[in-house]
Amino acid sequence: MSDARAFDVVIAGGGMAGAAVAAGLDGLGLSTLVVEPGLDGSKRLAGELIHPPGTTDLAELGLLGALEAVGGAPVRGFAVLADGQAHLLPYAPVVGMRPAGFAMEHGAIATTLRGTIARRPHVAVWHGARVVALDASAPDHVGVTVANDAGAVQLRARLLVGADGAASSVRRLAGIGARRRRISTMLGFVVPCGRLPHPGFGCVLLGGPAPALAYQIATDAVRVMFDLPDDTEGSDVSARGRAYLTALPEPLRTDVREAMDAQRGLVSASHSVEPDAVARGRVALVGDAAGCCHPLTATGLSVSTRDAIRLRDALRAEPDVPSAVRRYAAHRAGPQRTRVALAQALYAVFVARTPETRVLRTALLRYWKRSPRGRAVSMALLSTQEGRMSIMVREYAHVVRHALPTLLRRGAERRPLAARTRVALGLSVSTLRHAGGALRGLLS
Ligand SMILES: Cc1cc2nc3c(=O)[nH]c(=O)nc-3n(C[C@H](O)[C@H](O)[C@H](O)COP(=O)(O)OP(=O)(O)OC[C@H]3O[C@@H](n4cnc5c(N)ncnc54)[C@H](O)[C@@H]3O)c2cc1C
Structure with a gap:
């Protein structure tokens, strides 16, 4: 690395968010440095399924073709399997959205994207290096210290982008606080030639202690x-994983059992992270550094590409970097609130630990079964195509309405009136809480 260099933009992190931002800024002709420690992505259990809005953004950024050339598999939507029934939620009915997303092994996505952006005329990629300090005291630039095994160098940039993941160092160095909550442990296997109950669909299997996900990452492999x-x-994740086998339909169960016998599996923690801000001065956070939630809704990669498009557009509209960064943050806030609320609600409903969430789960499945419009709107929200909190609240209210038959009669839940009233009150409170979130979104 040479000393005392200046770039228009330094990006900490060469994952999906960093690579997408670099591709977007290359289009603006900005000299951009991507700094990436270069951990082995094939040993990491992380994002693989990209919803259609993400693939649309990747195409716009000139990155989709490179991924498709390497492999992967198309994804046509989701199939939720519960109580012996399958609820198919295709992307196709969502107006204005591609009918298919894309999935590929996480390490292959990261390596391919980094290789692709490194060939862009205005982009340099430093592997084996990381951002370790920043100095935001100057009005016209940010000082960035980048370190590798050989030592550290000082750089100057008009903008520093923190694309360094959920535990972002840039976020901490910029003095931006965050609420971080660990939710669960994810255990993953690659199943060679795994036979999905609905090939081409991301399958959510709800018969186990918590949700299991299965989707193709190549024509001949399933995650x-x-x-x-x-x-x-219990701390033995492998033994706990086996408890989910009974929730899988045959022949997938047999395929997964064989994979579990042959592999140790990859383990990863799922977190929710809510930063206090995503922009400060000449620092902008993107992707997971700017907030993340449980991966059940598989939105992190699509949010990362959208962040890249938003940041590019903000810099195009506002030549003054701090103003552009503020504009980026303002455009991002509402959809992110909706995304997080949806992920929290859907995870709680799919895990279904409380009487309220059990009733909601039945109601959600009933809603999807009866309403083609409901399925389409759910997929618009889930895919991040629809980011308005008001739409999520409206859909939540529809689901609560579908809970009424369960609450009004002594049906499957067989609960006395007082208990059903408590459940109804719980549902009303949660609806109001979401409505409050929508109102705050409208007023902010
Ligand atoms: C188990 C699991 C499954 C998931 N499945 C999906 C899915 O199917 N679909 C989906 O959309 N999302 C999914 N996600 C979420 C998705 O992985 C993330 O949202 C996505 O990877 C975020 O990309 P990113 O570039 O912001 O961060 P990361 O992918 O975390 O990349 C951050 C990069 O920054 C680098 N870095 C770290 N520190 C520094 C530093 N100081 N300086 C420079 N670089 C640094 C790291 O080496 C890394 O390459 C999943 C997450 C988990 C945990």
């Missing part, structure tokens, strides 16, 4: 992932 909630007994 299976188990969510192991952290507040349940």
